[in-house]
Amino acid sequence: MRTFKKIVAGGLALVAVLAAAGLALTHQGEIAPQAGIPTAEFSPQQIAKGKLLAEMGDCAVCHTAAGGQRNAGGLAMPSPFGTIYTSNITPDAQTGIGSWSFEAFERAMRHGVDREGNYLYPAFPYTAFSRVTDEDMKALYAYLMSEPAVQNTPPKTALGFPYNIRRGIAAWNWLYLKPGVVKDDETQAPEWNRGAYLVEGLGHCSACHTPRNGLAAEKTGEFHFAGGSAEGWDAPALTAKSPSPLPWTHADLVTYMKNGFSPRHGVAAGPMAPVAHGLSQQSDEDLNAIATYLMSYRDAKAPAGDAQALIREKTATPKLALDAEGYRLYQGACMGCHRADPSGSTFGVRPQLALNTSLHAASPDNAILSVLEGIQKPAHPDLGTMPAFRHSLSDAQIATLLNTMRAQYGLQEWKDLPAKVGQLRQQTAAH
Numbered sequence: 001m002r003t004f005k006k007i008v009a010g011g012l013a014l015v016a017v018l019a020a021a022g023l024a025l026t027h028q029g030e031i032a033p034q035a036g037i038p039t040a041e042f043s044p045q046q047i048a049k050g051k052l053l054a055e056m057g058d059c060a061v062c063h064t065a066a067g068g069q070r071n072a073g074g075l076a077m078p079s080p081f082g083t084i085y086t087s088n089i090t091p092d093a094q095t096g097i098g099s100w101s102f103e104a105f106e107r108a109m110r111h112g113v114d115r116e117g118n119y120l121y122p123a124f125p126y127t128a129f130s131r132v133t134d135e136d137m138k139a140l141y142a143y144l145m146s147e148p149a150v151q152n153t154p155p156k157t158a159l160g161f162p163y164n165i166r167r168g169i170a171a172w173n174w175l176y177l178k179p180g181v182v183k184d185d186e187t188q189a190p191e192w193n194r195g196a197y198l199v200e201g202l203g204h205c206s207a208c209h210t211p212r213n214g215l216a217a218e219k220t221g222e223f224h225f226a227g228g229s230a231e232g233w234d235a236p237a238l239t240a241k242s243p244s245p246l247p248w249t250h251a252d253l254v255t256y257m258k259n260g261f262s263p264r265h266g267v268a269a270g271p272m273a274p275v276a277h278g279l280s281q282q283s284d285e286d287l288n289a290i291a292t293y294l295m296s297y298r299d300a301k302a303p304a305g306d307a308q309a310l311i312r313e314k315t316a317t318p319k320l321a322l323d324a325e326g327y328r329l330y331q332g333a334c335m336g337c338h339r340a341d342p343s344g345s346t347f348g349v350r351p352q353l354a355l356n357t358s359l360h361a362a363s364p365d366n367a368i369l370s371v372l373e374g375i376q377k378p379a380h381p382d383l384g385t386m387p388a389f390r391h392s393l394s395d396a397q398i399a400t401l402l403n404t405m406r407a408q409y410g411l412q413e414w415k416d417l418p419a420k421v422g423q424l425r426q427q428t429a430a431h
């Protein structure tokens with residue numbers, strides 16, 4: 001998981017520097033375990049609200065291992081220094097966070113420090129979570145504490161020296177953690193401010209969509225939402241720099257978040273699929289607020305463009321000889337699902353690829369990963385799945401196929417494509 005790797009690498013590089021310098025860092029004390037869970041303090045409304053907030057924050061996406069119980073931890077996040085395992089955040093007193101008072105929970109979310117006083121690795125996106133209001137933090141706590149307790153001890157995270165010295169993260173926090181609730185911008189409408197709060201706080205959209213600096217902290221200013229990465233996937237720019245051939249409109253964003261699919265741009269696959277699933281649970285007001293905020297990173301007045309006209313333009317006339325190998329591969333392997341005319345389709349969304357962001361991006365990674373691995377877990381089951389072509393197409397065939405599609409859609413060929421397919425094939429071989 002490249003993002004986590006980077007976050008971890010940054011935090012960890014600093015650990016090394018500080019260990020060498022022999023700096024003594026602030027010690028965080030233990031917060032006493034609570035005797036029991038204060039269930040009587042939680043209202044049903046608060047618990048329901050906390051559930052939605054947990055969807056917004058993707059807690060279960062990271063805190064659930066493949067085939068494991070919800071939020072019981074143990075998802076492996078590989079890093080160059082070793083593997084970080086997510087914690088059990090069910091209310092089990094021994095193996096989960098059942099003994100954590102609200103104060104301890106809040107300290108973890110706002111400052112990245114666990115109940116016993118150990119610093120947590122920033123693979124846990126507390127830099128974003130620290131910006132949540134007290135009211136929302138309490139609702140999250142009420143929800144998590146009301147879920148079933150699952151006894152499960154995730155594998156222990158054991159990074160090599162000096163990365164195992166968690167106190168070094170204090171210095172990274174000092175540089176990059178800016179605790180404090182997202183502030184309203186008085187010059188903006190309430191809807192914009194609500195969107196900013198959700199996107200910059202629990203939504204942690206910038207964790208994936210913003211590039212990182214040498215110490216693996218998110219870059220700021222013009223780089224905010226300029227495109228980042230996650231688990232080997234590119235998370236495209238959410239700004240005017242988006243590689244999408246049609247500009248994103250407010251309505252496109254809402255449709256994409258609600259359905260995991262925008263007919264004018266494509267699907268939410270890879271690490272965006274579970275994020276989109278969480279977004280689809282949110283209210284229309286909140287999705288509109290998020291879109292309003294994100295549109296302020298683009299030219300909101302740009303003409304939407306005519307999708308059907310652009311599809312016709314890109315697909316009407318063949319750009320290569322009709323018997324070109326790429327066309328034959330497309331007809332044999334792809335066309336059954338990705339037809340030129342998606343009307344009357346009975347199988348999922350059969351997305352029209354002529355406008356797909358992944359095929360128009362500067363980097364081929366998302367397109368290659370979609371073909372190699374298929375799309376086994378779409379944002380919603382009714383979008384349909386796509387089979388993996390890892391075992392039926394060679395590196396050279398995938399490269400020819402994708403570059404033929406690029407040529408057909410009027411784009412430059414991707415360079416060194418067979419080698420890139422080979423690399424990604426190797427990197428994803430384990431699963």
Ligand code: HEC
Pocket residue numbers: 053054057058059060061062063077084085086087088089096097105108109114115119120121122123124125129140157202
């Ligand atoms: C991108 C992945 C990711 C997401 C999303 C995420 N977490 Fe975590 N979380 C982690 C990792 C990794 C750790 C363990 C870090 C470590 O061991 O240093 C962690 C640790 C924690 C801890 C400390 C538990 C302990 O026993 O030390 C709490 C509490 C927590 N997360 C709550 C949440 C909540 C609540 C949400 C949703 C709002 C959430 N997390 C979303 C990755 C994530």
Ligand code: HEC
Pocket residue numbers: 199203204205206207208209230233234235236237238242243244253256265266267268269270271272275279290357358366
């Ligand atoms: C875990 C990483 C991750 C997080 C967190 C995340 N995204 Fe994404 N996002 C991605 C990836 C990867 C893609 C590319 C998906 C694909 O090609 O199918 C993507 C694609 C998108 C796209 C489509 C872009 C395009 O031009 O096609 C939008 C819009 C988007 N994300 C919005 C959001 C919003 C809003 C949030 C926060 C609420 C968010 N994302 C949080 C990883 C993430």
Ligand code: HEC
Pocket residue numbers: 261266267268269270330333334335336337338347348349350351353356357358359366367370371375377378379383384385386387389401
């Ligand atoms: C059995 C049907 C099926 C076949 C065959 C198929 N696909 Fe797909 N494909 C889908 C579906 C369904 C989706 C949307 C999945 C989702 O909602 O996440 C998709 C999505 C995609 C995407 C979008 C990924 C993204 O991140 O936006 C690309 C690119 C793609 N397919 C390329 C191909 C190529 C190239 C082939 C031929 C090698 C192919 N597909 C064959 C069903 C198929």
